[in-house]
Amino acid sequence: NAGVTQTPKFQVLKTGQSMTLQCAQDMNHNSMYWYRQDPGMGLRLIYYSASEGTTDKGEVPNGYNVSRLNKREFSLRLESAAPSQTSVYFCASNPRPYEPQHFGDGTRLSIL
Amino acid sequence: QKEVEQNSGPLSVPEGAIASLNCTYSDRGSQSFFWYRQYSGKSPELIMSIYSNGDKEDGRFTAQLNKASQYVSLLIRDSQPSDSATYLCAGTIYRGTSYGKLTFGQGTILTVHP
Numbered sequence: 001n002a003g004v005t006q007t008p009k010f011q012v013l014k015t016g017q018s019m020t021l022q023c024a025q026d027m028n029h030n031s032m033y034w035y036r037q038d039p040g041m042g043l044r045l046i047y048y049s050a051s052e053g054t055t056d057k058g059e060v061p062n063g064y065n066v067s068r069l070n071k072r073e074f075s076l077r078l079e080s081a082a083p084s085q086t087s088v089y090f091c092a093s094n095p096r097p098y099e100p101q102h103f104g105d106g107t108r109l110s111i112l
Numbered sequence: 113q114k115e116v117e118q119n120s121g122p123l124s125v126p127e128g129a130i131a132s133l134n135c136t137y138s139d140r141g142s143q144s145f146f147w148y149r150q151y152s153g154k155s156p157e158l159i160m161s162i163y164s165n166g167d168k169e170d171g172r173f174t175a176q177l178n179k180a181s182q183y184v185s186l187l188i189r190d191s192q193p194s195d196s197a198t199y200l201c202a203g204t205i206y207r208g209t210s211y212g213k214l215t216f217g218q219g220t221i222l223t224v225h226p
Contacts, residue, residue, distance in 0.1 A: 033213075033214070042200070042217065042218045043200065044216075045213060045214070048213060090155055090156070097204060098143055099144075100146055101158075101214055102158070105154075105155050106154075
């Protein structure tokens, strides 16, 4: 049982390049989330999708877009990468809003 | 004030001792609380959930919730070196369109020394 799968695990980009981070869950969860984690800043919510067909901004959405492709998949896109977006990105999912979230292994993204 | 705050760390305890981790939250609409453990370079792993006032025990872990004081804690009994990690407190905050979103504290680094 894979749970939440994120690809890629590591990526280096140059400033201005674009990239899409992929996330898929096989637990039939309704809600999915994207976070970034930076030293001293904790986990911060970028975007979330409460259910298939809906997306909403989180705490730090600027510079990102998301797509809830279907119930399983939720992607995060950086249109024009900036060094400030260097971070570890985590995708998470849960069956319903008040239930625990399950995290993927993360994507470590460096932007030069 | 941050929505979820954890007491300043890092915390260092000897093996076999009780580690006490604390968290306060600002929004009285908060409904659910979770403790996650995160090893260096790894993703957060759920260790405890608590939804109502009182204590909840699971093995060596006890979570405590006091909604009147807006306080959540995690006790780790008989601490082991393998418990050394960052512990994240998180709560779901209800505020209109913020329904169900999880807010994390900054984390407390715990070191258990032999």
